[in-house]
Amino acid sequence: MLLRTHIIFNAGLMSIIATALTHRPLTSIAFSLLTSVLGNILIDGLGHEEVILGNRVLIRRTPRTHTLPKSIAWGFLPAPLLIALLNLTHSLTLLHALTTLLPIALINGPAHMLLDSLTEHGIYRRVGGKWVRYSIAHLRSNNPLINTGLTMLGILMLTASLSL
Ligand SMILES: [Zn+2]
Numbered sequence: 382m383l384l385r386t387h388i389i390f391n392a393g394l395m396s397i398i399a400t401a402l403t404h405r406p407l408t409s410i411a412f413s414l415l416t417s418v419l420g421n422i423l424i425d426g427l428g429h430e431e432v433i434l435g436n437r438v439l440i441r442r443t444p445r446t447h448t449l450p451k452s453i454a455w456g457f458l459p460a461p462l463l464i465a466l467l468n469l470t471h472s473l474t475l476l477h478a479l480t481t482l483l484p485i486a487l488i489n490g491p492a493h494m495l496l497d498s499l500t501e502h503g504i505y506r507r508v509g510g511k512w513v514r515y516s517i518a519h520l521r522s523n524n525p526l527i528n529t530g531l532t533m534l535g536i537l538m539l540t541a542s543l544s545l
Contacts, residue, residue, distance in 0.1 A: 382496040386528045391492045392417035393538030395485050400542040402481045408472045419459035420489040444505035444512045456490025
């Protein structure tokens, strides 16, 4: 999927869960949005490589970040830093932030993998010592219908977070 689709969808998904657990919509949305932006930039920034094919340059996913276990680590990575920097103490105690917001960041990478597994190039998993691509649907990454639909769903979840 497109990077902006990952960012908005994951921000919506994490913010609706975070708001349900903390009852602090603005803090939850800020944390989810920043975790999503940084985590998804890391996953796609480090997990794509350029392949030159004749006079065309193709962007290819790599197993560096596009496996389920590695995506969990890369998607989670910005979260502890954000909790330290966001000064959440005016709305949440540090313990509350660490026990509610931090675990939510563990779904950032798997949500990215779920969306990429809907595309024709899929994600990677190790089978018999080799990387094998795995996908559950074969849509193009830039399919406008699925990207718009998932972006709208993300915006809906972000908006719903405000009314929880
Ligand atoms: Zn990706």
